[in-house]
Amino acid sequence: MDSLHLDQHISQQYNADLEKLRTALLEMGGLVEDQLADATRAIETADGELAEKVLKTEKKVDKFEIDIDKECTTILARRQPAASDLRLVLMVTKAIRDLERMGDEAAKIAKMALALNDDGESPRGYVELRHLAAQVGKLVNVALDAFARFDVYAAIKVVRDDKDIDIEYRSSLRELITYMMEDPRSIKRVMNIMWALRSLERIGDHARNIAEHVIYLVHGMDVRHISPSEIEKQLEKQR
Amino acid sequence: MDSLHLDQHISQQYNADLEKLRTALLEMGGLVEDQLADATRAIETADGELAEKVLKTEKKVDKFEIDIDKECTTILARRQPAASDLRLVLMVTKAIRDLERMGDEAAKIAKMALALNDDGESPRGYVELRHLAAQVGKLVNVALDAFARFDVYAAIKVVRDDKDIDIEYRSSLRELITYMMEDPRSIKRVMNIMWALRSLERIGDHARNIAEHVIYLVHGMDVRHISPSEIEKQLEKQR
Numbered sequence: 001m002d003s004l005h006l007d008q009h010i011s012q013q014y015n016a017d018l019e020k021l022r023t024a025l026l027e028m029g030g031l032v033e034d035q036l037a038d039a040t041r042a043i044e045t046a047d048g049e050l051a052e053k054v055l056k057t058e059k060k061v062d063k064f065e066i067d068i069d070k071e072c073t074t075i076l077a078r079r080q081p082a083a084s085d086l087r088l089v090l091m092v093t094k095a096i097r098d099l100e101r102m103g104d105e106a107a108k109i110a111k112m113a114l115a116l117n118d119d120g121e122s123p124r125g126y127v128e129l130r131h132l133a134a135q136v137g138k139l140v141n142v143a144l145d146a147f148a149r150f151d152v153y154a155a156i157k158v159v160r161d162d163k164d165i166d167i168e169y170r171s172s173l174r175e176l177i178t179y180m181m182e183d184p185r186s187i188k189r190v191m192n193i194m195w196a197l198r199s200l201e202r203i204g205d206h207a208r209n210i211a212e213h214v215i216y217l218v219h220g221m222d223v224r225h226i227s228p229s230e231i232e233k234q235l236e237k238q239r
Numbered sequence: 240m241d242s243l244h245l246d247q248h249i250s251q252q253y254n255a256d257l258e259k260l261r262t263a264l265l266e267m268g269g270l271v272e273d274q275l276a277d278a279t280r281a282i283e284t285a286d287g288e289l290a291e292k293v294l295k296t297e298k299k300v301d302k303f304e305i306d307i308d309k310e311c312t313t314i315l316a317r318r319q320p321a322a323s324d325l326r327l328v329l330m331v332t333k334a335i336r337d338l339e340r341m342g343d344e345a346a347k348i349a350k351m352a353l354a355l356n357d358d359g360e361s362p363r364g365y366v367e368l369r370h371l372a373a374q375v376g377k378l379v380n381v382a383l384d385a386f387a388r389f390d391v392y393a394a395i396k397v398v399r400d401d402k403d404i405d406i407e408y409r410s411s412l413r414e415l416i417t418y419m420m421e422d423p424r425s426i427k428r429v430m431n432i433m434w435a436l437r438s439l440e441r442i443g444d445h446a447r448n449i450a451e452h453v454i455y456l457v458h459g460m461d462v463r464h465i466s467p468s469e470i471e472k473q474l475e476k477q478r
């Protein structure tokens with residue numbers, strides 16, 4: 001834990017409310033991680049049932065978002081938090097939106113798995129997909145971990161690694177365009193893989209957002225639109 | 240104005256702060272509307288300079304987001320708003336993220352305009368693009384207007400029209416896949432149009448989010464993941 005410690009409040013209930021928020025966010029995060037893993041496996045193994053499971057889980061993720069958001073509003077209205085408590089509540093209202101979007105994108109990947117069942121499997125792109133999915137899954141895990149431990153350095157690592165994922169993604173796209181040009185009959189099927197790659201890249205962006213929220217939470221510093229090395233420089237100055 | 244009226248506060252300054260938030264959000268929205276119009280025109284007229292202008296405007300939009308977000312945090316800490324004021328502030332923190340994303344997507348469209356300059360213009364897809372861009376531009380305008388006038392019925396119209404845009408988008412994609420299969424040498428260029436269409440569809444989603452925030456602001460009702468007719472039913476019940 002870097003420079004953040006949540007204030008201890010005279011009201012036990014207030015402490016419990018804040019702790020509950022944190023736990024709920026991590027629980028929601030765990031659900032989204034499962035969705036992502038299942039959706040990718042559904043494409044690879046052409047498993048329609050697993051894809052349907054991902055679609056069902058989306059409803060649970062949506063419910064988490066609405067419930068946690070309500071809880072945040074209640075805390076703001078009743079407790080009127082200040083300083084790091086206020087940042088925590090605001091951070092949670094933002095992070096749950098990112099998680100909900102990640103769940104959305106995982107559902108899109110699951111739909112692509114179903115489309116591949118209908119249109120016929122893609123002759124190409126599985127290697128690229130598996131590779132990117134593994135990287136993105138790791139990124140999501142580190143981002144949630146950074147939140148769980150208020151770990152700014154893990155958060156900066158996420159911002160940095162997301163850049164590699166974007167490079168990887170663009171190179172996969174180029175590969176797939178080449179495949180399509182070589183075998184135009186495969187276009188429709190390869191497009192399904194392409195949309196899935198796109199969703200993975202978006203999930204990476206949302207993981208980076210969560211990491212940026214963690215940095216804001218711990219340091220009160222808004223680091224969106226700033227490069228990782230610039231973030232580190234600014235953190236050094238704060239010491 | 241439906242059932243919302245912002246409370247009048249003893250503090251003139253507080254009233255002024257809330258009004259400033261509203262104005263800033265609308266100003267940011269105007270900037271994003273310009274970006275969207277310019278980006279689409281940059282593709283249609285292969286205008287590289289206009290595309291560069293969109294990319295430059297993105298920085299301004301980003302700055303708006305950071306400044307407004309800070310202002311919201313300050314108001315929450317100092318004024319400890321309740322009821323509809325609290326909803327307004329929370330709504331603004333969410334809507335600016337949507338606007339920033341819309342600006343991001345407009346920038347992606349501008350990049351596609353630049354790519355079309357490099358890869359050669361696409362033989363197809365301009366009609367679809369122009370059509371979808373007009374629909375999405377209108378949607379964004381109505382969403383911002385719904386916020387400016389706290390107009391729930393305009394907001395519901397946005398939620399509904401976004402569904403039409405999704406249908407339109409999917410039918411355009413099918414067209415473009417057919418073009419690519421007919422003329423595989425055009426794949427790379429048509430893909431640029433496809434990504435631009437995708438960005439337009441996302442911008443539509445964000446406009447719908449803003450509309451949903453307006454409904455939440457006015458009625459305190461979370462309408463995400465609910466159909467437009469279900470929203471209307473629930474509003475009827477509230478009467």
